[in-house]
Amino acid sequence: MTAIATEPTDVAGAVPARAPVIELDSVGKTYRSGSLEVDALRGVSLTIEQDEFVAIVGPSGSGKSTLMHILGCLDVPTAGTYRLAGRDVQSLGENQLAEVRNRRIGFVFQQFNLLASLSAWRNVELPLIYSGVARAERRERARLALEQVGLADRADHRPGELSGGQQQRVAVARALVTEPALILADEPTGNLDSTSSADVLGLIRDLHRSGRTIVLITHEHDIAQQASRTVHIRDGRLVEPEPHHESWARA
Amino acid sequence: MSWRDTLRTSIGAVRDHRLRSALTMLGILIGIAAVILTVGIGQGAKAKVRDQIAELGTNLLVVTPGSSTSSSGVRGGRGSASTLTSRDAAALANPTVAPDVQTVAAATTANVSLAYDTTNWTTTLTGTTPEWSTIRSRTVTSGRFLTSSDVATSAAVVVLGPDTVTQLFAGRDPVGRSVTLGGTKLEVIGVLKALSSADLTSNNDLAIVPASTMSQRLVGGTRRESVDTVYVKATSDRTLSAAYQEVNAELLNTHHITGSATPDFSIATQDSILSAATSVDKTITVMLGGIAVISLLVGGIGVMNIMLVSVTERTREIGLRKALGARPSLIRRQFLVEASVLGLAGGLLGVGVGAIGAIVVPHLTSSRMIVSPTASVLAILMAVGIGVVFGVFPATRAARMTPIDALRTE
Numbered sequence: 032m033t034a035i036a037t038e039p040t041d042v043a044g045a046v047p048a049r050a051p052v053i054e055l056d057s058v059g060k061t062y063r064s065g066s067l068e069v070d071a072l073r074g075v076s077l078t079i080e081q082d083e084f085v086a087i088v089g090p091s092g093s094g095k096s097t098l099m100h101i102l103g104c105l106d107v108p109t110a111g112t113y114r115l116a117g118r119d120v121q122s123l124g125e126n127q128l129a130e131v132r133n134r135r136i137g138f139v140f141q142q143f144n145l146l147a148s149l150s151a152w153r154n155v156e157l158p159l160i161y162s163g164v165a166r167a168e169r170r171e172r173a174r175l176a177l178e179q180v181g182l183a184d185r186a187d188h189r190p191g192e193l194s195g196g197q198q199q200r201v202a203v204a205r206a207l208v209t210e211p212a213l214i215l216a217d218e219p220t221g222n223l224d225s226t227s228s229a230d231v232l233g234l235i236r237d238l239h240r241s242g243r244t245i246v247l248i249t250h251e252h253d254i255a256q257q258a259s260r261t262v263h264i265r266d267g268r269l270v271e272p273e274p275h276h277e278s279w280a281r282a
Numbered sequence: 283m284s285w286r287d288t289l290r291t292s293i294g295a296v297r298d299h300r301l302r303s304a305l306t307m308l309g310i311l312i313g314i315a316a317v318i319l320t321v322g323i324g325q326g327a328k329a330k331v332r333d334q335i336a337e338l339g340t341n342l343l344v345v346t347p348g349s350s351t352s353s354s355g356v357r358g359g360r361g362s363a364s365t366l367t368s369r370d371a372a373a374l375a376n377p378t379v380a381p382d383v384q385t386v387a388a389a390t391t392a393n394v395s396l397a398y399d400t401t402n403w404t405t406t407l408t409g410t411t412p413e414w415s416t417i418r419s420r421t422v423t424s425g426r427f428l429t430s431s432d433v434a435t436s437a438a439v440v441v442l443g444p445d446t447v448t449q450l451f452a453g454r455d456p457v458g459r460s461v462t463l464g465g466t467k468l469e470v471i472g473v474l475k476a477l478s479s480a481d482l483t484s485n486n487d488l489a490i491v492p493a494s495t496m497s498q499r500l501v502g503g504t505r506r507e508s509v510d511t512v513y514v515k516a517t518s519d520r521t522l523s524a525a526y527q528e529v530n531a532e533l534l535n536t537h538h539i540t541g542s543a544t545p546d547f548s549i550a551t552q553d554s555i556l557s558a559a560t561s562v563d564k565t566i567t568v569m570l571g572g573i574a575v576i577s578l579l580v581g582g583i584g585v586m587n588i589m590l591v592s593v594t595e596r597t598r599e600i601g602l603r604k605a606l607g608a609r610p611s612l613i614r615r616q617f618l619v620e621a622s623v624l625g626l627a628g629g630l631l632g633v634g635v636g637a638i639g640a641i642v643v644p645h646l647t648s649s650r651m652i653v654s655p656t657a658s659v660l661a662i663l664m665a666v667g668i669g670v671v672f673g674v675f676p677a678t679r680a681a682r683m684t685p686i687d688a689l690r691t692e
Binding site for chain 1: 283284287294295298598599602603604605606607608609610611612684685686689
C-alpha cells in the first residue's frame with residue numbers, strides 16, 4: 032500500500048472481496064465565483080483501506096477541508112472519480128448521497144455541531160431518525176453509544192451544560208451510533224484544551240482499535256502522529272512529507 | 283423519518299423560540315378571530331331578520347299601495363290617498379277570482395294615544411278583520427280575538443298587545459276593562475300572546491280594533507275605505523307564486539292598469555322582504571370578511587417572514603442535519619410542518635378568541651352572533667393551509683441548501 036497512488040487503480044477489474052473504503056483517482060475541485068476560478072484540489076489520488084487510521088495534514092488553505100468535504104460526500108468533485116466502499120459517488124443522486132452520509136460515514140466536527148436545544152442522547156439519536164430506526168431502539172443505541180464515550184450519566188444534559196471535551200465526546204458518540212464504515216474527524220481537537228484533546232484522541236484511537244476506518248484532518252503534526260499513516264496536503268496536492276517526520280517512517 | 287418524528291422536531295423548534303412563535307401566531311390568531319366574528323355577526327343578523335319575517339306568518343304576500351301618479355305627473359306620497367281599499371281585499375278573498383288564496387285581511391294603521399285611568403300610552407292602532415290572527419299566526423293569551431260580528435256591528439272593542447297591557451295596566455288583568463281613545467271608550471276583549479323577536483316592538487306593542495270601528499268611529503275622514511296593507515295567505519307553500527300571479531292580475535284589473543302603466547300597488551313576498559332586509563347586512567359582511575381575509579393574508583406573510591428568518595438563522599442546523607443524512611425532502615417537510623404547526627396553533631387560538639368574542643359582543647351591541655362549528659373547522663383548516671402555503675418558499679430554500687455551505691456559516 033502506498034500513500035500516493037502513482038498509477039490509476041484498475042477499475043475494470045473485479046472488485047476485491049474487501050474493497051478499499053476510499054479510492055480517490057485524480058480528484059479535482061474547482062470553485063467558481065464570478066469569473067474567478069479557484070482550484071482547491073488538483074489531481075488528488077488516494078486509497079484508504081479498511082481498518083486504517085489516516086491523518087491528513089496540511090496548513091490552512093491547503094485544501095484539506097475541501098478534501099474532507101469530498102470524502103464525506105458533502106461535496107462532489109469537479110474532476111476525477113471517488114469510490115466509497117467500491118461505489119462511484121458521482122453517479123449518486125442527492126437522496127442517495129444523503130443515505131451514504133447517513134449509513135457509511137460518521138462526522139466529528141471542530142465546532143462539535145450539536146443542536147443546543149436537544150439533550151445529549153437526542154443529539155446522538157439524530158442520524159438514526161434519518162435512517163428510520165424505531166424510537167425505542169434509537170434510545171437504546173444512543174445510550175450505548177454514550178456509554179462508549181463515557182457519558183452515560185450525562186444523557187439528559189443539553190450541550191450548554193457540558194464542557195467542550197464532553198460536547199465533543201457526545202459528537203463522537205453521534206458519529207459512531209450508526210456503526211459507519213468510515214469516521215471523518217475534521218480538526219476534532221481544534222477547540223479543546225490539551226486534557227480534553229487527549230481524551231477525544233484516546234476515544235478515536237479506541238474506535239480504530241475496535242475496527243473502524245478513521246480519517247483525521249488536522250494541521251498539528253503531533254496529533255497526526257496518533258495515526259497509523261499520515262498524508263500531507265499542500266496547495267491542493269498530496270506531497271511527500273519533510274523527511275524528518277517519524278510518522279511517515281512508521282507507515 | 284416518520285411523521286411523528288417530524289412533528290416532534292417541529293414542535294420542539296416552535297417551543298425553542300417561544301416569543302417569536304407567539305408573535306407569529308398572533309397574526310394568524312387575529313385573522314382567524316376576525317373571520318369567525320364577521321361570519322358569526324353576519325349569520326346572526328341574517329337569522330334575526332329571518333326570524334322576524336317568519337313571525338309575520340307563513341305563505342304570506344303583503345300588498346301595499348304604491349305611490350299614485352296623477353295624469354299631470356304629480357306623484358302623491360304614500361298615504362296621501364291610499365290606492366288600496368277594503369273592496370280590493372274583498373275581491374281577493376273571492377275563491378273564483380283567486381283560487382290559491384286562503385285568507386285575506388286588510389289592515390289600516392294609525393298612531394294613537396290610549397288612556398286607562400291616569401295612564402297614557404302611545405301605540406300603533408290596527409283596524410282589521412278576524413282573519414288577521416290566522417294570517418299573522420297570532421293567538422290570544424286571555425280573552426278572545428275579534429269576531430265577524432264585532433266587525434259587522436262596529437263594536438267598541440280592542441285587543442291589546444302584551445307590552446301595551448304592561449304599560450297601561452301594570453300587571454292587572456285588562457280583559458273587561460275599558461281604555462279611552464280620543465273620547466271613545468273601547469272594551470278590552472283579549473290580550474295577544476307575545477312574539478319572541480323583541481326587537482320588533484310593533485309585534486308586541488299594539489292595539490287591534492275591528493276595521494269598521496276604526497274607519498267609522500275612530501279615524502274617519504277621507505280614509506274610510508282605504509287600507510294600508512292587505513295581507514294575503516296562499517293555500518300552501520307551492521301555490522305561493524300562483525297566488526302572487528292571481529293577486530297581481532286581479533289588482534291590475536280592478537285598478538284599470540293596462541300595458542306599461544306603473545301599478546299603483548306592490549306585492550312583497552317574505553323572500554323579497556328577507557333579501558331586501560339582508561342586502562345591507564350582506565354588503566357589510568362581505569366588506570368585513572374582506573378585511574378579515576386581508577388580515578389573514580398579512581398573518582400568512584408573517585409566517586413566511588419568520589420562517590425565512592428561521593431558515594437563515596438555522597443554516598448550520600440544516601447543514602448538520604443534511605450531513606447526518608437528512609434528505610432534502612425531509613428538510614422541506616420539517617419546515618413545512620413547522621409552518622403549519624404555527625398556523626394550526628394560531629388558528630386554534632383564533633377560534634378560541636372568536637368564541638369568547640361571540641359571547642362578549644352580543645352583550646355590548648345587542649346583536650346576535652352565530653359561531654357555526656363548520657365555520658370554525660374551516661377557519662382552522664384555512665390557518666393550517668396558510669402555514670403550508672406560506673411555508674413552501676422558506677422550506678424549499680432550506681431544502682436546497684448544500685450541506686457544506688450550510689455548515690460553513692458561522
